[in-house]
Amino acid sequence: MVALDESQLREGVDRETVETVQSMAGTYKHGWETEIEMEFAPKGLNEDIVRLISEKNGEPDWLLEWRLDAYRRWLTMESPDWAMLNIPEIDYQEQYYYATPKSMVEKPKSLDEVDPKLLETYAKLGIPLKEQAILAGVEGADEGRKVAVDAVFDSVSVGTTFRKELAAAGVIFCSISEAVREHPELVKKYLGSVVPQNDNYFAALNSAVFSDGSFVYIPAGVKCPMELSTYFRINAENTGQFERTLIVAEKGSHVSYLEGCTAPKRDTHQLHAAVVEIVVLEDAEVKYSTVQNWYPGDENGKGGIYNFVTKRADCREARAKVMWTQVETGSAITWKYPSCVLRGDDSQGEFYSIAIANNWQQADTGTKMVHLGKNTRSRIVSKGISAGHAQNTYRGLVSMHPRATSSRNYTQCDSLLIGDKCGAHTVPYIEVRNASSRVEHEATTSKVDDDQLFYCRQRGMDEEEAVALVVNGFCKEVLQELPMEFAMEAQALVAISLEGSVG
Amino acid sequence: MMPRAKLVAQKREAAAALLDGRALPEGGAWATKARNAAEARLREMGLPVKRDEYWRYTDPRRLTDANVQPGKLHAQDDETPVFDAVDRVKLVFVDGVFDASASDAPELAGVEICHLAEAARADLHWARDLFGVLEARGQVPVARPLASLNSAFATEGLLIRVTGKAEKPVSLIYQRKDPAAEALTHHVIRLEAGAELTLLENGPVAARYNQVLEMDIADGAVLHHVRAQGRDHERAGATHLFARLGAEAQFKSFTLSANGALTRNEAVIWLDGAEGSAHIAGTTVGDGAFHHDDTVFINHAAPRCESRQVFKKVLRHGAVGVFQGKILVDQAAQLTDGYQISQSLLLDENAQFLAKPELEIYADDVKCSHGSTSGEIDQSQLFYLRARGVPEDQAKLLLVLAFLAEALEEIADPVLAEDLRGKMEAWLKRRA
Numbered sequence: 032m033v034a035l036d037e038s039q040l041r042e043g044v045d046r047e048t049v050e051t052v053q054s055m056a057g058t059y060k061h062g063w064e065t066e067i068e069m070e071f072a073p074k075g076l077n078e079d080i081v082r083l084i085s086e087k088n089g090e091p092d093w094l095l096e097w098r099l100d101a102y103r104r105w106l107t108m109e110s111p112d113w114a115m116l117n118i119p120e121i122d123y124q125e126q127y128y129y130a131t132p133k134s135m136v137e138k139p140k141s142l143d144e145v146d147p148k149l150l151e152t153y154a155k156l157g158i159p160l161k162e163q164a165i166l167a168g169v170e171g172a173d174e175g176r177k178v179a180v181d182a183v184f185d186s187v188s189v190g191t192t193f194r195k196e197l198a199a200a201g202v203i204f205c206s207i208s209e210a211v212r213e214h215p216e217l218v219k220k221y222l223g224s225v226v227p228q229n230d231n232y233f234a235a236l237n238s239a240v241f242s243d244g245s246f247v248y249i250p251a252g253v254k255c256p257m258e259l260s261t262y263f264r265i266n267a268e269n270t271g272q273f274e275r276t277l278i279v280a281e282k283g284s285h286v287s288y289l290e291g292c293t294a295p296k297r298d299t300h301q302l303h304a305a306v307v308e309i310v311v312l313e314d315a316e317v318k319y320s321t322v323q324n325w326y327p328g329d330e331n332g333k334g335g336i337y338n339f340v341t342k343r344a345d346c347r348e349a350r351a352k353v354m355w356t357q358v359e360t361g362s363a364i365t366w367k368y369p370s371c372v373l374r375g376d377d378s379q380g381e382f383y384s385i386a387i388a389n390n391w392q393q394a395d396t397g398t399k400m401v402h403l404g405k406n407t408r409s410r411i412v413s414k415g416i417s418a419g420h421a422q423n424t425y426r427g428l429v430s431m432h433p434r435a436t437s438s439r440n441y442t443q444c445d446s447l448l449i450g451d452k453c454g455a456h457t458v459p460y461i462e463v464r465n466a467s468s469r470v471e472h473e474a475t476t477s478k479v480d481d482d483q484l485f486y487c488r489q490r491g492m493d494e495e496e497a498v499a500l501v502v503n504g505f506c507k508e509v510l511q512e513l514p515m516e517f518a519m520e521a522q523a524l525v526a527i528s529l530e531g532s533v534g
Numbered sequence: 535m536m537p538r539a540k541l542v543a544q545k546r547e548a549a550a551a552l553l554d555g556r557a558l559p560e561g562g563a564w565a566t567k568a569r570n571a572a573e574a575r576l577r578e579m580g581l582p583v584k585r586d587e588y589w590r591y592t593d594p595r596r597l598t599d600a601n602v603q604p605g606k607l608h609a610q611d612d613e614t615p616v617f618d619a620v621d622r623v624k625l626v627f628v629d630g631v632f633d634a635s636a637s638d639a640p641e642l643a644g645v646e647i648c649h650l651a652e653a654a655r656a657d658l659h660w661a662r663d664l665f666g667v668l669e670a671r672g673q674v675p676v677a678r679p680l681a682s683l684n685s686a687f688a689t690e691g692l693l694i695r696v697t698g699k700a701e702k703p704v705s706l707i708y709q710r711k712d713p714a715a716e717a718l719t720h721h722v723i724r725l726e727a728g729a730e731l732t733l734l735e736n737g738p739v740a741a742r743y744n745q746v747l748e749m750d751i752a753d754g755a756v757l758h759h760v761r762a763q764g765r766d767h768e769r770a771g772a773t774h775l776f777a778r779l780g781a782e783a784q785f786k787s788f789t790l791s792a793n794g795a796l797t798r799n800e801a802v803i804w805l806d807g808a809e810g811s812a813h814i815a816g817t818t819v820g821d822g823a824f825h826h827d828d829t830v831f832i833n834h835a836a837p838r839c840e841s842r843q844v845f846k847k848v849l850r851h852g853a854v855g856v857f858q859g860k861i862l863v864d865q866a867a868q869l870t871d872g873y874q875i876s877q878s879l880l881l882d883e884n885a886q887f888l889a890k891p892e893l894e895i896y897a898d899d900v901k902c903s904h905g906s907t908s909g910e911i912d913q914s915q916l917f918y919l920r921a922r923g924v925p926e927d928q929a930k931l932l933l934v935l936a937f938l939a940e941a942l943e944e945i946a947d948p949v950l951a952e953d954l955r956g957k958m959e960a961w962l963k964r965r966a
Contacts, residue, residue: 478900
């Protein structure tokens with residue numbers, strides 16, 4: 032038997048575990064890079080770059096003006112400093128604001144014309160863009176469940192699947208640049224109506240330089256025949272990704288939307304500042320699920336994505352409903368608060384979140400529930416897990432306006448700490464401005480329960496597996512809200528993200 | 535200038551404007567040193583403004599304005615003053631100025647009581663290790679400029695040193711005579727190892743007041759602090775309580791607030807020694823133009839300590855209740871038990887409850903939780919009582935008192951607890 036290196040071992044951890052842990056520490060499964068010829072706009076940010084992006088997308092004048100307005104406002108704004116994040120100063124002139132695969136400069140007419148390397152990239156990520164490659168759904172079901180995908184590679188959308196089938200139902204699902212060309216009246220009506228240009232520093236930046244993203248329009252009364260999905264990939268170096276997603280759900284419609292993100296491993300930080308706007312009209316329902324797995328940096332905190340995202344849903348009319356579900360495992364820094372404006376009477380907002388921060392990751396994430404209409408309801412379930420040297424903060428706002436009588440909120444945020452070098456923080460804001468509303472907030476912080484770990488270990492699980500199981504149990508309330516495919520992926524991600532956190 | 539730098543400049547300008555032409559009080563070496571340092575801190579921080587995150591829910595203008603808004607004096611009624619059931623050493627302040635003639639002789643075995651004005655004239659005093667020192671420590675992680683303003687200019691207050699078990703409570707009584715007086719009081723309380731004291735405070739103080747309490751509770755010492763703020767409806771006040779606890783020290787502080795146009799009570803507690811225990815609690819009953827803010831910061835800096843925050847607010851007719859509470863657990867503070875609850879009962883549609891209950895935790899083996907709720911009287915509970923023949927007014931009163939009870943349980947002495955419960959009931963009945 033090989034002698035064990037005692038210094039590496041702790042009571043109850045055998046050599047095999049140590050080796051597995053070491054081999055997996057800092058593993059990031061999507062860290063490879065696609066070698067593909069890119070066309071970049073010049074480095075740096077100024078009005079000319081904004082004009083160039085607008086020109087590349089063939090945008091009308093009003094949109095260019097809108098972008099320039101955003102850019103000018105951005106210049107007078109400051110990067111937010113209130114989050115519990117240590118954000119190194121970002122040199123906005125050292126970034127590329129537009130990068131597109133060369134093969135996309137002349138837009139391909141169909142997926143067959145798309146550079147095979149691009150399609151390979153997505154195949155490698157497990158995202159089939161070819162229509163014939165339908166995602167296998169529930170086993171035993173007669174027909175596979177279909178998911179339409181819009182894939183965004185650095186700055187541009189490379190392809191959207193199932194367009195015909197969606198069009199037959201009246202659903203518009205395309206890249207936002209295409210929507211600007213094909214459906215300018217819709218874009219003009221809704222763009223910036225939920226997240227205005229000057230909403231915050233990063234939203235202003237996004238409004239000025241957003242290059243692509245997805246556009247979804249569900250007509251009145253339509254239940255979208257399949258789940259819609261956007262897959263974001265940052266590939267090029269020193270390139271910021273600024274996508275903009277706009278979803279409009281007309282009266283009585285229904286859609287479930289999934290979003291995934293990955294990036295290659297790099298030593299330098301990369302910026303991602305996205306905006307998602309959702310407009311939900313009377314009786315409509317939107318479910319938005321995210322598995323955010325941007326490159327988190329290595330185990331020493333080197334590299335990783337800065338993820339500064341503004342997501343907001345506006346329940347404009349009565350009985351509108353929106354549900355955010357997020358699994359945040361990636362990014363070096365996360366600054367993200369998917370929010371619900373509950374304007375319509377009886378409208379409903381839900382937020383389910385798992386945020387895992389390991390190694391040197393920092394996450395400041397949560398939600399805002401702004402109750403403006405009567406009898407509005409919201410529910411927040413947040414699970415934060417910190418390991419390594421990570422800092423994880425839940426930040427949330429529940430606001431009951433005077434007119435929002437008989438409204439209801441329930442908030443639960445639980446934090447789990449693994450190791451004594453990490454931090455878990457809770458910063459809720461609760462503002463109740465009428466008496467008939469009921470607001471309840473609960474938060475707990477604890478460590479992984481030793482008894483539960485012992486129980487698992489006793490049954491032959493190694494420590495890593497045991498922790499992953501306990502943590503998955505801790506997250507169960509959120510995991511069960513995810514669509515099926517995502518739930519499986521998320522569960523595996525929870526385990527992967529915690530690799531190297533024990534022992 | 536970018537917005538944040540501009541705000542800092544504005545705050546500093548406001549502080550400079552307030553300080554210009556205002557000389558620090560004369561005093562001995564230690565006091566002068568402490569006051570100069572406090573003034574420098576204030577200039578650096580600037581005056582608080584509503585745009586400060588820390589003043590998000592309370593507008594500090596009435597507290598920082600150059601002019602004091604006069605407040606009507608409360609008409610005396612036949613209600614017995616608070617704490618009258620307790621045998622105590624009474625020390626009386628009138629409009630924030632110590633009145634020896636109206637006070638009991640400050641003599642109590644094991645307790646040394648000294649007037650700040652007098653001690654500040656001496657070249658040396660034990661209080662120099664604490665006066666302005668705990669306040670300065672309390673400026674991190676957030677600035678509390680009003681407390682520095684107090685350290686710089688306060689000449690009134692008592693320095694109390696306890697070496698044994700005080701046989702009677704020390705009771706500070708704040709009376710008002712002048713409708714427009716402003717009071718700055720600064721007390722320093724030092725409990726030596728193993729000492730015990732009950733400190734009582736009550737009365738409306740002044741039309742506007744700024745009060746600082748610095749408390750040093752050494753190893754194994756026990757300090758009970760009970761205060762009743764109330765009566766005069768038009769007064770405005772800010773209080774800061776800074777307390778440092780040694781190993782196995784215990785601190786319990788309870789505040790009842792009724793009336794008052796604007797009250798901001800800040801408490802900053804450091805659990806510096808292992809197995810210390812701090813309980814901060816309060817009940818607030820607000821009716822009409824009333825803004826009450828409890829801002830609490832508890833820092834667990836040593837292992838195996840316990841802390842509790844229990845705050846209950848009953849509000850109506852436009853009354854606003856604010857709670858900002860934070861538990862900070864350092865990496866060294868393993869096995870911390872931290873609990874925090876803030877609840878409000880809103881009796882009509884105009885009342886507001888604004889809360890920011892925070893946890894910041896850097897140690898993994900801890901048990902920390904907080905809860906916060908807001909709502910109206912539970913209709914099913916009301917129905918239950920009504921169904922048993924309890925008239926509606928009485929049923930509501932019962933439910934309000936039951937709601938407040940959890941906070942009153944934090945008062946260690948049952949006589950004091952019952953006294954305050956009775957006062958609260960009488961107040962609620964009067965205003966029913």
